[in-house]
Amino acid sequence: MAQGATKKASSNKAVAFLKENMGIIGALLVLCVFLAVFPATSGSFLTSKNIFNVLRQISTNMFLACGMTMVIILGGIDLSVGSIIALSGVLAAGCVSRYDLPIAVALIVGVLIGLVIGVFNGFVISSTTIPPFIVTLATMNIARGLAKVYTGGSPVRVVTKEWQFIGAGYVGFVPVPVILMLIVLVITALIMNKTKMGRHIYAVGGNAQAAVFSGIKVSRVKFFVHAFSGVMAGLAGIVLASRMYSGQPTAGEGAEMDAIAAVVVGGTSMAGGSGKIGGTIIGALIIGILNNGLNLLNVNSFWQDVVKGIVILLAVFIDYVKNTKEKA
């Protein structure tokens, strides 16, 4: 009986989620159907090779978007993630090629770099009232600068073959980054939906002052979320460096914007307090599949940016229209 009630509740939740995200789910379906049916792409889009390829390309953005979803729900923003990709990538690559450290150590160092910068962001943001935009704008420049200082501006190459496993390897027929992406998504979903910390993130983002009255340790929540976002960026950094056989000081330029786009297309409000990781997944998929489709259609990359911009605006506009209708 009790179990039945819970099952019903969770299926209700699924229905509610579908309803709420009708616009973007529809957009995603239209996009996929179009690519599957359109003669120029129908041959290549629905192959398992292409699908895994798309998912692997999306994975980096998805890591960032997981952290960014929490940050934005908290009412903040994290601009430093793109630069963390570069710094974590070059240092991890450097560990192997310059200091001959084991690959595992290098990967851990990469993730730790993300953690350190995230912790720094979190510390400043939670203990002062300096806006997250400014704090992370500063660390964005610092991290990018450090990556360039460390490399002198040129890529740090890694010739060891095992290095490529985490970014370009496979387990069975599934690319490793895709597996990592699934693990990260599950962890993020658990934190956001199943833990006290998750509720506290929504509470602080929804009304920070009320959260103080609720006895929520607001600064601890802010600290955690930014540290998490940093770790996600560190992870993205090593995956990307592995895939490119090198740590590149220019890696991840503008990546923070793609992550923000995925989150916002996924229906999370920039005002904070509301949003779902499910929406972000769809948002990241739309952006990723769109890129893939435009590539398959041989659209040149300058035009790709234009199309991406229009799609972001459209997706948010659908949301806007839906919300204003509901309110009136």
Place this chain on the structure above:
Amino acid sequence: MEHIHKRFPGVYALNDVSYELRAGEVHALLGENGAGKSTLIKVLGGIYHPEEGDIYIDGKKVTIAGVRDAQENGIAIIHQELVLVPHMTVAENIFLGREHGSGVLIDRKKMTEEAQALLDAQEINIEADKLIKDLTIAQQQMVEIVKAISYDSKILVMDEPTSSISDKEVAFLFQTMRKLTAKGVGIVYISHKMSELEEICDRVTIMRDGQYVGTKVVKETTKDDLIAMMVGRELTNYYTRDYQEPGETLLKCEHISDGKMVQDASFELKKGEIIGFAGLVGAGRSETMKCIFGLTKGSKGDVYVKGQKVNVQSPIDALKYGIALVPEDRKLEGLYHVQSVRFNSTIEVLEQFIHGISVDSKKEVDITQKYIDMMSTKTPTQEQAIGNLSGGNQQKVMIGRWLATSPDILILDEPTRGVDVGAKSEIYAIMNQLVKEGMSIIMISSELPEIINMSDRVYVMAEGRVAGCLDHSEVTQESIMQLAAN
């Protein structure tokens, strides 16, 4: 306004409502939350457009398509939430959107002088070059009024102007209103406070569920009649209070001070007792409670719970000792607006159903339902965003949220502010029930009738100190005001 109809999807917000305002009168608009008062005002202000109905001003039919139209027709609205720009001066705010000057340059001096003249004409003691953020709420309201007058408004709408100002300030507000009506300005007055109607209003129009109920001359009607018209039934017991012999001392606070607003406040609370905290705005009542609830860093003083001295550094500590606080400003300090009723109901008691990463959803639903039932909160579902509920129902969810922590001591700061009469009466009944079951309640309120009718004892605060304590047998409005104004 005649036969106004306004429909929203699924809701008939205004159903054939008519309202007439004469020059020089104060005409109250009365009704529970959700009765359609705000909608009617928004139609008048050009924010909503009615499907049917006509608006006449000075006998001429007018169309109000937008805010600008309303202004040109001499209609000015002072919203409950003041809409001044905090970092601009008084003068800049008064002339916002029609700055004086030639070309693109603003003649700041002339603007300030003219604004000052307007303020002086109303005998309002505010300097026109001060920043809005440095003014009190009451002063800001005065600026809004002056701004409205400066448009040569003939019709002034005031939406709950007294909900956050002290009695003294209310008196001044009424004085200003009388001056305006003497000049022929008609004032539409929205308020939940019955006592104000008798004092300031000539006529009153009652609305219920989007419908027009009736219009009465205030002098020829009674409070009970009006309430009955508003709620559609007779409220036999507006205040419910069964006095009982209080138990042993539960909470004792000595020499509480926060170094600013609170100076050496001492009081005690017995088991099964409601104590009221009265005083003017700024007397330090809320601030005292914030000290006790662990919200003020560096506060001094001794707090004893059940005879044990306790050290409360945060709300978490306070909850551990069985102290809960329902904050004064629901919107600012309480609600997670976009989140559901369920989220809002359970945020204090997450540990009861979240363990690690396992959520007992059924228990969460049960807890929420328990307090919805207990408070008789009206909400379509538990998933409803709390921002969409009426003020009264929001307040019920807030109280339920803190009751869920099973406190021994419940601090209610302005528990009925912005709450309609029906819900008010229900909140009183629940308070009565809670103390009967052994809970103790501290109620801060600026509404003297509720303080007088609900409290065992009344502490009156003035300038951060406890000016005196009155037993419920001896408490009157006069005795409270005497202590408060000291």
